[in-house]
Amino acid sequence: MLKILIVDDEVLERKAVAQIVTSSIENVTVVGEAPNGRVAIEMAQEHRPDIIFMDIKMPGIDGVQAVKEIKKMDADIRFIMVSAFNTFEYAKEVMQQGVKEYILKPSSKQDIVTSLQRVANEIHTERRQKEEQQSLRENLSRAVSIAQKEWVSSLLMNQVQDISFDEWGQLIGGEITSGYMMLIYLEPKGKKTFTPVEKQNWYHWLKEGLKNVVKKHEIVIGPTTDTQVPILFLCRKSTEKDYFKTNAQATVEGLNRLWQTEGLEMDAVFKVGIGNPYSHAQELNKSYHEAALALEQLLETTNRLFLFSNKPGEVFELPTENGHFEIEKKLLDSIRQGDVNQVMFIFDSYVKRLETTKNLNLEVLKKSFDELFILISRMLHDLGINYGRTPLIDRSDDIGFIFEKGKAHLLAVVQHVQLWRNNHAKGMLQKAKDYIEVHYADSITLESAAEYVELSPFYFSKLFKDRFGMTFIDYVTEIRIKHAKEEMLDPGKSLKEICYSIGYKDPNYFSRVFKKQTGLSPTEFRKVTVN
Structure with a gap:
């Protein structure tokens, strides 16, 4: 139903137009009549008509001024200008406001009906197009969401063969260079399973929470099972893969803050397993299995929020306490200062902390040392110090020998820094x-x-x-x-x-x-x- 407002300072003219409109065209209703521009503006604000028959020459605020004010309020309202003045200047002014229909007094029934029909058809066409576009957007959004879930499901089953990160990047708009999997675990407290409604609510909470805390990645949320939801993180070119642990930890801790703020820890258990990043879409199945293994080991403990996987079958814990990171920070500061004694003292503390790490073995130790040496190498590069040598740690080396090699490497680095400080x-x-x-x-x-x-x-x-x-x-x-x-x-x-x-x-x-x-x-x- 289209709403019509009629504006004219002549009451007989208003009544005549109203009669013609209501008797000649279906699905229209006259919502009001105004004797001048000021009242027209007030009634337009109150009734929000679709079409206004506007007389141009009226006392006080004339039709042209009224059109300008009403357009500011609602640009979608259409106007049919009515005037006994067949002059170009009037027509030009209202045309500048986007008015296309202009009829002369005394207006014939045919002129009124024809003009109104043209404007009504235009409104109906635009509304239909908007509805179709909205429906298309909603269907596309659902299709993309389903496609994303299906893609995640496929990669979990190692069936992804025909899509690359380049193609996926084109779909979401951005260059994707790597990806990794995160497995979210939710278990209700006090009962065995969630109800379907509870499961839907948790899934919705997780989607909204990830939108709030994830800033540097594109994410694809997979289908939920009874207790687990797989999340695919697609890393853009600007996000270095080396920093994926930092970004992943920030995501988990951000979700955990929301979890605690909303008091959800009283209703369910929240834990996360995290796999390694890979540069090819076909390898993401490995990251999923790593996340699953990490989660499996995590569920055997009671005091941890998340675990990172080292490689399939093995899990390496990234400490959540500040102690480990503080030791690394102090170690880097001491190397920067060229303080040999302080470096050796802090390194001993670093080693002692590693020795208390659960499941410590050669691979875990090698991984930890590799990450430390990468940090040291990056710091030296930032300082403008050219020192490309890295310690050679063979898989056959025992733990004690690896510690000694690490200490020898650090000593050589510090001596090089001292030389650089004194000369360069x-x-x-x-x-x-x-x-x-x-x-x-x-x-x-x-x-x-x-x-x-x-x-x-x-x-x-x-x-x-x-x-x-x-x-x-x-x-x-x-x-x-x-x-x-x-x-x-x-x-x-x-x-x-x-x-x-x-x-x-x-x-x-x-x-x-x-x-x-x-x-x-x-x-x-x-x-x-x-x-």
Whole structure:
């Protein structure tokens, strides 16, 4: 049913149009009549008509002004303009508002019916198209969802043969380089199984929770069984595969926070097994089995939230407590400082913690050491230290021998860092000082100086302070104040000129910095030195 509003300052004209409309066209209703533009705007806001017959020439707010205001409120309302003034200017104004129908007074029944029929057909066509598009979108969404579940089901059964990550990336819009499986386990407390409604609610909660916590991957949620839901994580090119554990752990911990916030731990048990990432879609079945093995071992414990798989048949635990990561952090910091004694002490603590790891064997130990050495290698690269040698750990080595090889490698790394700090770093810092001496009057920053000497800003700042006993900013300030003092000896230069010439943009700030450095304001200093 289309709603019609009739606007005209002549009551007989309004009644005539209303009579013609209701008697000549089906499925329309006149929702109101307005004598002027102001009332028309109010009635349009109240009734939201589909079509308005709008007289142009009316007292107060005329038809053109009313059209403009109503269009701001609802751009979908259609207008049929009615006027005794057959002038181009009026027609042009309403055409600019998107009005296509224009009939003249006195209007014949045929003109009114024909115009209304054209507009009504246009509205019906657009509505039908919108409904078809909405239906198509909903069907497509359901089809994609079903296809995703079917694809996950296929890969779990190792039947994926004809789709690659490139093809999947084209489907979801983005370049996919790897993927891994996560197996979510949900078990009700106090009874054997979930009811169908409970299972549906948990599944919906999981879908919404993953949307909230997963930021760096595309995910495909597989079909649910009685207690398990497989999740496929598709990693984009910008997400390094080496960091998949960090991202996966963040996902699980994010879900766990939602779990606890909503008090769901009172109703069900929540645990997660995680498989390794693979670069080919055909290998994702391995990741699923790894996740299943991890979950199987996890369910034998009572105090763990999740487990990472090392390889099929073996599981390596990534500690959730901060102790393990703190030791790694302290170890990297000590290597960065070139502190041999501290490195050896921390490494012994690292080894002792590994020795307490459940299921410790050669493969687990080799995996742990490989990850540590990758971190060390990346840190050295960030510092600009070229040290490509890595420890050679054979599968035939025993655990004790691997520990010794690791210690020997760390010792060689620290000695190399010491040599770099004493030679190469010394030259880099001198280069930085020279850079400051030349550019002190520019908008010099820590980042620009660090980039100039090809060091990370963080490490450059730390190295600079260790070497010279002051921060980068303090040194720049010292150089600027030194040059300010020299320029103050020239009485022809104003303090404002000197301020700008040494890199400061605010004379008041320059004055405060100068006094803090020298104990005197620039004016006082100039009086003392010049006189």
